[in-house]
Amino acid sequence: MLGFAAVNTGNNLLYLIVSLLLGFMSISGLLGWLNIRGLECDLALNDEIYCNIPTLVTLTITNRKQYLDSFLLHVQAAGGIRLLTSLPKGETGSSSFIRTFTHRGRHSFDTAIISSPFPVNFFVRGMIVPIASDIVVFPAPATSGASPFKADSSAYGELLGTDRGLDGEMRTISDYTGVEPLKQIHWRLSARQEWFKIKELATTAHAPVILDLTAENNLMLEEKLSWATALINKACRENREVGLRLSQERVISPDKGRSHRLRLLRELALYA
Amino acid sequence: MLSPARIIEILVLLASIIGILPLYPYLDLFSRILLPLAAISGLVVHNKGIRLPTIVLTLASIAIFFSYATRFGHNNVAAPAANLLALLLAIRFMGEQSSRAALQACALSVFCLAASTLFALDPIFLFSLILLSFFIISTLLLLTFHETDKAIMLNRFELLSLGKLAVWTTGVSIPLMLIFFIILPRTQFPLWNAFAGKGQTTSGVSDRVEPGRSTTIETSLAVAFRAEMPAIDPEALYWRCVVFNRYSSDAWVREMPPSREIDRAIAGNRVQQTIFFEPGSSRYLPALDQPLQVRAPRATTSGDLVTTQNLGGSNRSKIEAISTLGETLRVTSIDREFYLRLPSELPPRLAAVADAIKGRGKSDLELVALAREFFITSRLRYATTNLPTGSNHLDNFLFTAKKGHCEFFASSFALIMRRAGVPARVVGGYYGGVYNQIGGYFVVSEDTAHAWVEVFIDGVGWQRVDPSRWSAGFAEIGANRNRGILRRLSTLLDTFTYYWHATVITYDLGNQLSLARNAGAMLQQIKLPRATSRTMRMLGLGTAGIIAFFVILKFRKGRSANRIALAFIRLSGYDSPPKGKGILEIATEWHNEDATRFATIYAGAIYRDRGISKAEQRELAALLRNLKALKSKG
Numbered sequence: 002m003l004g005f006a007a008v009n010t011g012n013n014l015l016y017l018i019v020s021l022l023l024g025f026m027s028i029s030g031l032l033g034w035l036n037i038r039g040l041e042c043d044l045a046l047n048d049e050i051y052c053n054i055p056t057l058v059t060l061t062i063t064n065r066k067q068y069l070d071s072f073l074l075h076v077q078a079a080g081g082i083r084l085l086t087s088l089p090k091g092e093t094g095s096s097s098f099i100r101t102f103t104h105r106g107r108h109s110f111d112t113a114i115i116s117s118p119f120p121v122n123f124f125v126r127g128m129i130v131p132i133a134s135d136i137v138v139f140p141a142p143a144t145s146g147a148s149p150f151k152a153d154s155s156a157y158g159e160l161l162g163t164d165r166g167l168d169g170e171m172r173t174i175s176d177y178t179g180v181e182p183l184k185q186i187h188w189r190l191s192a193r194q195e196w197f198k199i200k201e202l203a204t205t206a207h208a209p210v211i212l213d214l215t216a217e218n219n220l221m222l223e224e225k226l227s228w229a230t231a232l233i234n235k236a237c238r239e240n241r242e243v244g245l246r247l248s249q250e251r252v253i254s255p256d257k258g259r260s261h262r263l264r265l266l267r268e269l270a271l272y273a
Numbered sequence: 274m275l276s277p278a279r280i281i282e283i284l285v286l287l288a289s290i291i292g293i294l295p296l297y298p299y300l301d302l303f304s305r306i307l308l309p310l311a312a313i314s315g316l317v318v319h320n321k322g323i324r325l326p327t328i329v330l331t332l333a334s335i336a337i338f339f340s341y342a343t344r345f346g347h348n349n350v351a352a353p354a355a356n357l358l359a360l361l362l363a364i365r366f367m368g369e370q371s372s373r374a375a376l377q378a379c380a381l382s383v384f385c386l387a388a389s390t391l392f393a394l395d396p397i398f399l400f401s402l403i404l405l406s407f408f409i410i411s412t413l414l415l416l417t418f419h420e421t422d423k424a425i426m427l428n429r430f431e432l433l434s435l436g437k438l439a440v441w442t443t444g445v446s447i448p449l450m451l452i453f454f455i456i457l458p459r460t461q462f463p464l465w466n467a468f469a470g471k472g473q474t475t476s477g478v479s480d481r482v483e484p485g486r487s488t489t490i491e492t493s494l495a496v497a498f499r500a501e502m503p504a505i506d507p508e509a510l511y512w513r514c515v516v517f518n519r520y521s522s523d524a525w526v527r528e529m530p531p532s533r534e535i536d537r538a539i540a541g542n543r544v545q546q547t548i549f550f551e552p553g554s555s556r557y558l559p560a561l562d563q564p565l566q567v568r569a570p571r572a573t574t575s576g577d578l579v580t581t582q583n584l585g586g587s588n589r590s591k592i593e594a595i596s597t598l599g600e601t602l603r604v605t606s607i608d609r610e611f612y613l614r615l616p617s618e619l620p621p622r623l624a625a626v627a628d629a630i631k632g633r634g635k636s637d638l639e640l641v642a643l644a645r646e647f648f649i650t651s652r653l654r655y656a657t658t659n660l661p662t663g664s665n666h667l668d669n670f671l672f673t674a675k676k677g678h679c680e681f682f683a684s685s686f687a688l689i690m691r692r693a694g695v696p697a698r699v700v701g702g703y704y705g706g707v708y709n710q711i712g713g714y715f716v717v718s719e720d721t722a723h724a725w726v727e728v729f730i731d732g733v734g735w736q737r738v739d740p741s742r743w744s745a746g747f748a749e750i751g752a753n754r755n756r757g758i759l760r761r762l763s764t765l766l767d768t769f770t771y772y773w774h775a776t777v778i779t780y781d782l783g784n785q786l787s788l789a790r791n792a793g794a795m796l797q798q799i800k801l802p803r804a805t806s807r808t809m810r811m812l813g814l815g816t817a818g819i820i821a822f823f824v825i826l827k828f829r830k831g832r833s834a835n836r837i838a839l840a841f842i843r844l845s846g847y848d849s850p851p852k853g854k855g856i857l858e859i860a861t862e863w864h865n866e867d868a869t870r871f872a873t874i875y876a877g878a879i880y881r882d883r884g885i886s887k888a889e890q891r892e893l894a895a896l897l898r899n900l901k902a903l904k905s906k907g
Contacts, residue, residue: 006387013777014390014398016457017450018383021406024449028442029413067884070434073421084422087431091886120442122417 032120037074037128039066040088042113044079044134045095049263051230052105052141060113063093071117078113078132102138105226105270110134139266142234143227149218150232171200209242209255214272226269233269237262247272274426277415282319282370284415285378286312288408289362292382295389295401296355304359315366330368334361351391358385372416379409394551396773406446411439459782479555482517482699482724483524484680485666497703497722498559499771501547501714509598511562511725511737512703512717514555516577520616520691523664525684525699530577531608536735538563538578541597549774550590556581559702559717560594562737563602568593577698578602591779602727602735612696612729619692620668623685627692637730640693641738644686648743651675653682655746679704682740683724696729700737712768834885837893838875841868844900865903871896 006015045059058079064071067090074085076096083096102108116127177186177197185199212229220228229245236243237257244255245265253265293308300308318325337360341353362381368374386401414435418425427435500512517525544561550569558580560567567580569592574580582590619627626647634640656676661669667685670677683699690697704723706715725739741747842850845859845868860872874893878885885893 012390013454013780014394015387016454016459017399017402017777018387020453020457021402021446021450022383023453024446025406025410025442027449028445032438032442070438072431072435073417086418086422086425086427087434089430089434089888092888118417118421119414120417120438121413122420 029121033117033124033126035066035069036071036117036119037115037126039069040064040071040074040115040130042076042078042115042130042132044110044113044132046079046134046136049139049266050102050136051139052102054141055099055101057097058100059095059097061093061095062088062115064088064090066090071119073117073119075116076113077116079110079134105138105140105223107271108136108138110136137267137270139270140223140226140230142231143224144231148228148232149220149225150212150216150228171202173201174198175201209244210236211244211246211252211255213246215246215248222272226272229269230266233262233265245269274428275432276426277419278370278423280427280432281372281375281412281415281419284408284412285375286316286366288382288405288412289366289378291401291405291408292385293359293362295393295395295398296359296385299352299355299389299392300359301352301356304356304363308359308363311363311366315368318367319370324369325367327369330364334364337361337364351388355385355388355391358388372420375412375416379412383409394774394778396770399773399777403443403447407439407443410442410446411436414439454777454780455785455788459785479701480515481524481526482680482684482701484660484670484677484684485523485662485664487660487662495719496551496767496770497717497719498548498550499709499712499714499716499767499774500559500561500706501549501712501771501775502544502561503713504708504710504715505544505598507705507708510704510706510715510717511723511739512559512706513562513564513578513700514557514559514702515700516579516727517699517701518577518612519614520684520688522616523666525687527579530575531611532576533605534576534607535605536563536576536578536602537604538565538597539599539601539603539734541599544596544598546592546594546596548590548592548594549771549779550592556583557701558582558590558592560592561596561598562700562702563599564594564596566595600737601733604729604734607696607729609696609729612698613691613694615688615691619688620665620671622668622672623688624692626671627689630689631693634693637695637728640690640695641728641730641736644689644693645738645740645743647689648682648686648740653677653744655679655682655741655744679724679741682744683726686738686740687726687728690726690728698727698735700725700727704739709768709771711765712771714771716767716771833890834875834879837885837890837897838879840897841871841875841900844897844904863900865900867896867899867903871900 006012041063043061043063045061047056050056058081060076060078060081060083062074062076062085070090071088072086074088076083076085079100081098081100083098085094085096088094110132112129113132114127114129116125118125174187174190175198177191177199181199185202187198187200190198210232212232214225214229218225233243233245237259240257242255242257243262243265245253245268247253247268253268289312297305297308338357341357341360344353358381362378362385365374365378365381382405386398386405389401390398418427498512515527516530517527518530519526519528543565546561548559550558558567558569558572560580564574564578564580567574569580569582569590571583572580572592573583580592630640630643630647634643651671652675653671654676655678657678659674660666660677660681661674663669667681667688670681671685687697687699701722701724703717703721704725705721706717708715723739723741725737725741727735728738730736838856839850841856842859845862847859851859856872856875860868863869871893874889874896875885878889
């Protein structure tokens with residue numbers, strides 16, 4: 002309208018207003034373009050993610066620009082969208098959200114979409130930034146029902162461990178060093194000695210367990226995997242060795258420890 | 274932490290004030306009163322959390338629109354439009370405060386500022402425009418935050434950063450504005466000239482010379498025009514605008530001169546002038562007396578050397594004039610009867626004086642000399658207050674009050690001359706001017722509007738006679754001009770105004786085309802140097818210099834990072850960076866959190882091939898200080 006008035010009247014001051022508006026439009030376009038440039042996006046997830054169990058996803062954005070801060074960044078990645086009000090030049094900001102994965106297996110997040118209405122809320126500019134995030138979602142651990150895995154009686158039971166422990170049989174009598182629990186002190190024996198004597202106990206140990214995925218039963222595969230997940234976690238909590246038979250040829254030997262447990266869960270997640 | 278909504282309210286109010294201020298003096302009294310009242314009541318209403326019903330405000334807007342719509346006419350566009358915009362803004366002040374309302378207020382502010390250009394073309398417009406754009410840009414930035422999430426609160430850093438961004442954006446928009454201003458398409462002539470300066474200051478030169486109309490004359494210091502020309506004797510600065518050739522009903526008026534008459538200036542020293550004529554109601558264009566040639570768009574010059582602009586009162590006029598400095602105009606032939614016409618009744622004493630002069634003088638020159646003698650011996654004073662009025666004002670001026678301004682002198686002298694048988698006419702224009710040494714031009718203000726007489730001397734032509742000069746006090750008029758620090762300061766400010774007019778206001782399609790032609794010609798004239806060994810050497814040196822500059826810049830940046838790493842390595846007990854050990858390995862030897870943090874920040878930047886940011890540099894320096902303190906203790 003102002004442009005029309007300017008041409009119509011030949012009033013140079015109206016031309017100045019129109020020119021300034023055009024100038025501002027150009028600058029705002031440039032600012033909007035620069036606002037979402039020079040940004041790096043990263044995704045941080047827990048290394049133990051289960052199907053149907055909410056997990057925390059953290060988006061990290063770094064502004065690599067030397068001279069310009071970024072504002073009002075909508076970052077969309079891994080199925081979530083977060084808003085960063087401002088991100089000063091050269092700095093990193095993060096924002097987290099809860100995400101529940103509904104499918105086990107590998108999930109790849111190659112890109113994030115960063116968009117912003119800044120500087121003027123007339124248009125929203127967006128760009129795709131690469132992120133390299135590859136996660137494996139473990140099957141949802143079963144919580145109720147009957148386990149499909151039958152215990153092998155020959156391989157199930159309590160073994161006497163040879164390591165020192167708190168719940169096994171008594172191995173020997175030794176001196177109290179100040180770190181043992183008081184319940185281990187052999188009071189009657191100590192009364193006759195100059196120093197406290199303790200009952201040194203052995204650990205209890207269980208026979209290694211191998212979960213056989215190939216065994217026939219009525220359950221669907223997913224349920225079977227859920228039970229396997231739950232049992233692996235339980236076994237590891239109880240410090241029992243656990244293994245996995247994936248096929249007739251492929252068996253993962255029983256072992257303990259977190260990395261072993263994660264390996265087993267990973268196998269379950271990717272089980273075809 | 275501050276809510277953007279609160280800052281937006283303040284910014285919108287400021288934008289509205291800046292937008293409306295240049296228009297305010299030209300508004301109706303009703304609008305002038307309502308605007309501040311609306312702004313204040315709007316503030317009070319919003320602070321108390323009261324919401325005026327939207328329907329009431331909408332109805333008020335419609336009523337105002339129709340009220341002013343009825344006043345619109347082909348020749349009355351500007352004033353109703355300006356008042357309408359101002360009142361809509363006033364209603365906006367009292368309305369709801371939403372993002373939409375803020376945008377509407379910003380748009381109305383821009384329209385109000387645009388409307389002010391229909392009334393005034395002062396350079397103050399540019400300052401208002403820049404200030405307004407800053408407020409509107411800030412508002413738009415904050416509105417984006419507010420609209421994205423109403424719960425957003427801005428911290429100090431964000432506010433500071435946004436403020437800097439608004440300043441930067443405004444600053445960068447200005448050069449772009451100039452570029453767009455130069456290249457925007459223009460028409461040779463405005464399509465619609467209805468916005469002709471209604472309400473502009475009336476010029477000192479009017480359509481009639483009527484000395485007895487009031488007891489005082491208002492002397493306006495507003496600039497009438499600026500004339501770019503060399504400095505000349507101020508005594509010779511008679512700016513000719515209009516010739517009044519008929520006396521009727523106590524006033525001199527203009528009739529078209531006899532068609533056969535063509536006046537010509539006598540050849541002499543030519544003075545070229547470029548005159549920037551302020552917009553006014555006068556159709557008559559000024560040029561130094563006596564004009565040889567006057568050129569302006571849509572202007573015609575009559576036989577008695579009066580140049581009239583056909584669409585007078587347009588917003589701007591640039592006049593190119595050539596004049597010779599003289600007091601006599603040659604004339605082909607004159608209609609003596611036309612220039613001797615008198616009303617049936619003249620003031621008796623004036624007629625008696627004229628008759629006495631006629632009886633004593635033999636030639637035209639003698640008659641003029643006798644009339645001069647009468648004026649001098651009458652001891653008339655030049656005055657602008659307590660002037661004679663009424664039907665007998667000329668008699669009163671000559672014989673009782675004995676004081677008056679140039680119109681009294683010119684009017685009575687011309688009448689005496691005609692009665693004595695000498696053809697005479699009154700010329701209206703300006704006398705004098707203040708020379709601006711910086712800009713090289715004369716500023717002529719409205720208070721220098723002047724009237725003098727041209728008498729026809731047989732065998733010579735039209736001879737300029739200024740009877741005001743025979744008064745006591747005329748010499749003092751303007752003697753005090755060009756003195757004092759304020760005057761010097763105003764001269765400086767006027768220089769800016771002058772260049773504003775010369776470059777912005779009068780820029781048109783012609784300038785645009787000539788600029789494009791000149792740019793094209795300049796490009797054609799550019800000759801690339803021949804590829805001699807010398808030019809190649811110079812080119813090589815220049816390129817090497819530029820490359821060296823950027824290398825040094827990069828090196829300097831890297832050096833500060835290296836220096837801080839070296840300080841850490843030395844503090845860790847190594848004279849120089851140990852072979853096979855990186856900064857992370859050295860940090861582990863400290864068994865200290867600060868050292869680990871130092872190495873993590875440094876490696877995080879360097880191993881990712883990016884520079885260390887200022888914030889990181891500050892943190893590294895602080896960690897280094899902690900480590901030094903630790904080492905000196907241990």
